[in-house]
Amino acid sequence: MSTNALPPIVDADTWQRQLEALRVREKTATRELDAIAAQRRRLPMVEMPDYTLEGEDGPVRLADLFDGKSQLIVYNHMWFPGEQWQCTGCTGFTSQFARLEFLGNHDARFVIVTQGPIDEALTYKRRVGNRMAWYSTANSPFGTDVGAPPGGGFAVNVFLRDGDTVYRTWHTNGRGTEQLSHTFALIDLLPYGRQEQWQDSPEGWPQSPTYSRWSDSKDIAVLYGDPNT
Known part of the structure; x- marks a missing residue:
């Protein structure tokens, strides 16, 4: 038995x-x-200043991040200066989004903004095989103003554009981002679940320290990244 x-x-x-x-x-x-x-x-919304960020092709206004769309989802990716491997959670979360074209049917776009300098950010993007559009707020207060300051955590923010005027409509962080992830939704269907110690599981169920089963940034790079970076 x-x-x-x-x-x-x-x-x-x-x-x-x-x-x-x-x-x-x-x-x-x-x-x-x-x-x-x-x-x-x-929800009501709040008007945003006319921020300038850095993109792959140089400075870009916040309104231009929409790429002609009226709605924008921004994932604020944690950044640690000088580190080869950035936040495991952020890297894993954003690696899920390989096909975002469907958002265009809903007049929307989804991008990453990080505190890292744009050249370093783009190098990291290639290293881990990320396919999203990346922008830097290293020389702008934008990240700080939307809940993701230098040395701070990650966040998701949503914006609405009317002409050249941008409004902030929604924000979340922490476990609020789980609803955007398919990984936890799939794992939670399994009999053993996430197998993390904080979960309410039957006696004898396998459990491990929180985060210990997550793929780290190196694992993601091996699976999806550019070996030349």
Whole structure:
């Protein structure tokens, strides 16, 4: 007999009844997320100054980051000066977004902004195989003003453009970014889940220190990056 930690074994009818009971909670959560999104669409907004950032082709105004679109999602990537490998969480999170063209159908764009100097940022982008558009706020207060100062954490900000005027409409950080990730959504479907010590799991379930199962930046570079950087 197996000595592994396993869920109880039941007949198909008992399994179906318990699945349907869980489904009630899942559908309730889905409707609550719909309601949250509706409230998000009704948030007021704040006008932003006319920031200038640095892009691959030189200085670029904040309004131009939209690339003609009216809506913009910005991921503020953590940056540690002089380090070859940047934040594991940020690197892993942004490595998911290899196909973003669908946002164009919704009049939107998704980019990365970091405190790192643009040349270093672009080198890191290639090193880890990231395909998103990167910009630098190293010479601009933009990062600080949207919750991602030098030496600070990561963030997600959303903006709306009306002509050349840009408005900030939404912000999150910490675990608020999980809703944008497919990795945790898939892992949470698994019987053992994330296997991190903070999770509420049955007795005997495999658990490891938080973050210990995450791919680090070197792993991501090996899988997706440019070996010449």
